[in-house]
Amino acid sequence: MKWDTLEEEPCSLARTVAVIGDRWSLLILRECFLRIRRFDDFQASLGITRHLLADRLKKLVRFGVLRKIPYQEAPKRYEYILTQKGLDLYPIIMSIVHWGNVHMVDARGRPLLHEHKTCGKMFDPVMVCSECGEPLSAKHVHVHPGPGARRSSPVHASARERTKRSAESA
Amino acid sequence: MKWDTLEEEPCSLARTVAVIGDRWSLLILRECFLRIRRFDDFQASLGITRHLLADRLKKLVRFGVLRKIPYQEAPKRYEYILTQKGLDLYPIIMSIVHWGNVHMVDARGRPLLHEHKTCGKMFDPVMVCSECGEPLSAKHVHVHPGPGARRSSPVHASARERTKRSAESA
DNA sequence: ACCATAAGTTCTATTTTAGAACTGTCAATA
DNA sequence: TATTGACAGTTCTAAAATAGAACTTATGGT
Numbered sequence: 293m294k295w296d297t298l299e300e301e302p303c304s305l306a307r308t309v310a311v312i313g314d315r316w317s318l319l320i321l322r323e324c325f326l327r328i329r330r331f332d333d334f335q336a337s338l339g340i341t342r343h344l345l346a347d348r349l350k351k352l353v354r355f356g357v358l359r360k361i362p363y364q365e366a367p368k369r370y371e372y373i374l375t376q377k378g379l380d381l382y383p384i385i386m387s388i389v390h391w392g393n394v395h396m397v398d399a400r401g402r403p404l405l406h407e408h409k410t411c412g413k414m415f416d417p418v419m420v421c422s423e424c425g426e427p428l429s430a431k432h433v434h435v436h437p438g439p440g441a442r443r444s445s446p447v448h449a450s451a452r453e454r455t456k457r458s459a460e461s462a
Numbered sequence: 463m464k465w466d467t468l469e470e471e472p473c474s475l476a477r478t479v480a481v482i483g484d485r486w487s488l489l490i491l492r493e494c495f496l497r498i499r500r501f502d503d504f505q506a507s508l509g510i511t512r513h514l515l516a517d518r519l520k521k522l523v524r525f526g527v528l529r530k531i532p533y534q535e536a537p538k539r540y541e542y543i544l545t546q547k548g549l550d551l552y553p554i555i556m557s558i559v560h561w562g563n564v565h566m567v568d569a570r571g572r573p574l575l576h577e578h579k580t581c582g583k584m585f586d587p588v589m590v591c592s593e594c595g596e597p598l599s600a601k602h603v604h605v606h607p608g609p610g611a612r613r614s615s616p617v618h619a620s621a622r623e624r625t626k627r628s629a630e631s632a
Numbered sequence: 633a634c635c636a637t638a639a640g641t642t643c644t645a646t647t648t649t650a651g652a653a654c655t656g657t658c659a660a661t662a
Numbered sequence: 663t664a665t666t667g668a669c670a671g672t673t674c675t676a677a678a679a680t681a682g683a684a685c686t687t688a689t690g691g692t
Contacts, residue, residue: 294650294678298485302573304562305492305555311566312558315468315483315680322475325600331639341681346640356565367688369638377565382600383589384561385475387553388482392474395526395547396481401609403472409602411594418592419553424581425595430495430552432579439571464647464681485649501670511650516671537657539669634692641686648679655672662665 302442311355312381316340316348318388321374321381324358329371357381386417472612481525482551486510486518488558491544491551494528499541527551556587 299310312318319338328334335345349372352358357378360370374381386406393402393416408415419428469480482488489508498504505515519542522528527548530540544551556576563572563586578585589598 295485299566302570303492304559304566304573306489306562307566308558308562309485309488313483313485313488315465315479318479318483319476322473326605332637335639341683342640343642343682344680366690367638379600380561380564382598383557383587384554386589386598387557388478389474391550391554392476392478394550396469396474396477397610400472403474403608403610403612405606405608407604407606408591408593408596408598409604410596411591413591413593414606415594416592417553417589417598419556419587419589421578421581421583422586422588423578423583424585426578426580428552428556428578428587430549434577434579435496436575436577436584438573438575440567440573442573502668505670511652512671513651513673514649536659537669636691637689639687641684643684644682646679646681648677650677651675653672653674655670657669658667660665660667662663 302440308384311352311357312384314348316344317352318385320345320348320352321357321378322385324372324374324378325382325385329373330369331372334372352378383417383419387419390417472610478554481522481527482554484518486514487522488555490515490518490522491527491548492555494542494544494548495552495555499543500539501542504542522548553587553589557589560587 295310298313299307301307312321316338319340320334323334323337328337331342331345331349334340334349335342338345340348349358353360353372355377356375358372359375361373363369363371389404397403405414406416407413420426421428465480468483469477471477482491486508489510490504493504493507498507501512501515501519504510504519505512508515510518519528523530523542525547526545528542529545531543533539533541559574567573575584576586577583590596591598
């Protein structure tokens with residue numbers, strides 16, 4: 293499967309994975325949320341190769357997650373800042389960080405702590421239902437096919453069918 | 463940077479990315495949450511190559527996200543099911559799906575809808591503060607170095623230092 | 633003229649992934 | 663008894679992506 297086919301899958305997870313589902317994109321976005329904006333700063337703080345960094349920044353701009361803003365003329369230089377679409381990735385970043393805090397820390401404890409300025413306390417993110425406000429868990433959620441679903445299968449029908457077809461033609 | 467160095471970074475995001483930060487792991491986990499458990503079912507529904515699927519399942523088992531459970535003897539066959547550590551990935555999956563629902567759907571609409579059995583309504587996931595219950599946004603969160611932070615830099619100091627050292631030695 | 637800064641681009645070597653075919657074990661069927 | 667099919671992988675080669683380092687372009691400072 294190629295990357296570009298991923299963003300056309302009838303699945304919101306697959307399409308999002310096309311944007312952030314590689315080793316570096318999420319790390320770059322973490323830096324963005326920590327106020328890093330410039331090429332060399334990304335490069336220094338991540339240790340990513342310049343080649344890959346240029347490529348990933350281009351991709352994130354193409355997807356509308358980052359925007360290039362000039363911060364000086366002559367020579368023309370740009371900063372990369374999060375768009376609203378990019379800022380909306382915050383719950384993804386936070387849920388990933390939280391899982392790491394719970395399941396991947398070593399004896400020394402959490403690398404970062406988060407303070408909620410609104411209430412002044414250190415907090416963890418909690419995912420709740422938009423309708424009743426209760427915390428969510430997988431077993432209390434039922435999945436239905438939506439208007440954008442393919443055929444009868446709620447799950448990823450295109451890949452299933454693609455596989456069937458190639459099995460038939462063999 | 464190699465994959466194994468990633469899981470030792472003093473950053474909960476980097477360590478989680480070491481587990482789920484590739485094209486296929488998240489798609490495999492989506493299938494797990496949709497009750498897929500067997501090798502050929504994963505392969506058929508995702509279109510992933512058998513080689514990579516075997517590799518990724520092994521990795522997810524090694525990280526304790528999935529567990530191999532025998533479902534028949536002779537020939538010995540296993541199912542892959544989510545551990546508690548794996549079930550805890552649900553907020554990550556849901557926040558990714560939700561972002562895709564908001565930002566990546568085409569004209570036909572959402573592929574899937576989610577019903578909260580507890581309240582009976584179709585819902586979206588919302589991330590809130592564990593302390594005050596208010597919805598979270600990046601600008602209301604302040605980051606502090608925690609006990610597991612490296613040196614003065616709250617962010618990923620090891621990579622920064624590694625880069626500095628190689629620049630100095632050059 | 634020389635060096636530094638910033639943001640890339642280009643190059644080769646290595647690693648990862650895609651795609652297909654193959655293996656081993658057993659059950660059911662002809 | 664031989665054959666077929668299901669299942670869970672493994673093995674192979676070719677193609678693609680990544681790592682690591684050097685190079686380019688533009689400009690300002692000494």
